[in-house]
Amino acid sequence: MANEAGSNTKKLSMIVTKGSLDWAYPPFILATTAAAMGLEVSMFFTFYGLTLLKKKLDLGVSPLGNPAMAMPMFGMHIGMPNIASAIPGVDAAATVMMKNLIKKKGVASIEELRDMAVEADVEMIACQMTMDLFEYSMDDMIEGPVLGGAATYIEKASNSNINLFI
Amino acid sequence: MADQLLDAKGLNCPLPILRAKKALKDVPMGGTLQILATDPGAVKDFEAFCRTTGNELMESKQHEKVFSFLIKRMS
Numbered sequence: 001m002a003n004e005a006g007s008n009t010k011k012l013s014m015i016v017t018k019g020s021l022d023w024a025y026p027p028f029i030l031a032t033t034a035a036a037m038g039l040e041v042s043m044f045f046t047f048y049g050l051t052l053l054k055k056k057l058d059l060g061v062s063p064l065g066n067p068a069m070a071m072p073m074f075g076m077h078i079g080m081p082n083i084a085s086a087i088p089g090v091d092a093a094a095t096v097m098m099k100n101l102i103k104k105k106g107v108a109s110i111e112e113l114r115d116m117a118v119e120a121d122v123e124m125i126a127c128q129m130t131m132d133l134f135e136y137s138m139d140d141m142i143e144g145p146v147l148g149g150a151a152t153y154i155e156k157a158s159n160s161n162i163n164l165f166i
Numbered sequence: 167m168a169d170q171l172l173d174a175k176g177l178n179c180p181l182p183i184l185r186a187k188k189a190l191k192d193v194p195m196g197g198t199l200q201i202l203a204t205d206p207g208a209v210k211d212f213e214a215f216c217r218t219t220g221n222e223l224m225e226s227k228q229h230e231k232v233f234s235f236l237i238k239r240m241s
Contacts, residue, residue: 029179032184107181
């Protein structure tokens with residue numbers, strides 16, 4: 001299989017910096033697809049992206065600062081003014097709405113995509129500095145990720161065909 | 167008739183590709199996998215998937231809202 005490490009295997013590296021439900025999709029979709037297409041994939045999880053490695057995911061989405069977030073409702077698309085996000089329960093309701101849409105439209109859950117990424121031997125690197133900063137331990141995280149820092153990523157990136165910052 | 171059939175109807179990107187990749191592992195080299203999908207993005211995606219992985223996309227067709235792909239396992 002083309003998955004084996006070798007000099008002619010194409011490589012993808014990604015920096016994953018965001019941990020909200022909507023932003024969790026691009027890195028995991030691209031990682032699983034690239035692995036399925038025979039690329040060697042490395043994901044470097046830093047800052048809020050690090051929470052995507054936690055054993056129990058509790059991802060949310062907020063309309064705050066996101067004027068493009070318009071949900072299909074009552075046959076039209078309805079956005080929410082920023083101030084609505086300050087009302088308790090609004091972000092939670094937006095999250096429930098998003099999760100319902102995800103299920104209804106046959107979109108994979110983040111848990112499902114993450115499991116598939118682990119299964120496909122996607123390399124996951126947890127940023128040591130962020131682990132320290134936000135006081136996480138590897139016990140909080142799923143099995144598989146290794147600790148690393150900027151130099152680890154730069155080495156990966158310098159040997160990769162595609163490098164993404166998400 | 168294909169050696170294996172994968173029903174990916176109702177699944178959205180990237181699931182049809184990921185399921186197809188998994189299903190291909192159980193297809194003998196030179197054998198075929200037929201995939202049924204309703205995701206219109208799958209048309210271009212299976213072309214790209216096959217070009218990149220070296221498998222052969224023998225057929226790509228549409229009947230009403232269902233797309234059908236026939237892939238010959240070459241890698």
